[in-house]
Amino acid sequence: MSDGAKDRAKAAELTALQAALAAEHAAVYGYGVVGGRIGQARRTEARAAFDAHRASRDALTREVRDLGGQPIAADAAYALPFPVPDPATAVLLAAQLEERVAGVYADLVRATTGALRGAAAAALRGAAVRAVRWSGQSVAFPGLAEQADEGTGAAGTTPSATASTAP
Secondary structure, X not given: OOHHHHHHHHHHHHHHHHHHHHHHHHHHXXXXXXXXXXXXXXXXXXXXXXXXXXXXXXXHHHHHHHOOOOOOOOOOOEEOOOOOOOHHHHHHHHHHHHHHHHHHHHHHHHHOOHHHHHHHHHHHHHXXXXXXXXXXXXXXXXXXXXXXXXXXXXXXXXXXOOOOOOO
């Protein structure tokens, strides 16, 4: 592989890592909302998902740094794809967060090789399993169906208009 091809592959890998990191930031934020609205019966499940996304976010931050990149920072706030006033919509949000994260990890699988690809595939599988648990439905190819959805940011949230202002 030529040096130019290696540089392009590294740049593509770094771009996909940054996208996954942005999705994890959004998922952590989204699960903060889910946790505040979810019913008691599913609170433990929401906490486990929140913790999984925080761990993934931290691992991706390290990977970006290892490739010489500056990890993308989380926005101060994200606009949710729909209002979340109750436990039922909290469950819907959790499912959508996982579906969107799966899509970003599918991109990361395509952009990477070796151990990083294996980690991305494991993260894709984890998000797909959580999406099924939240929604009660599965898709044939997790992470690919979500690619057709346009107009929302990573993990189904977009930075809010006031994201850069301090709370």
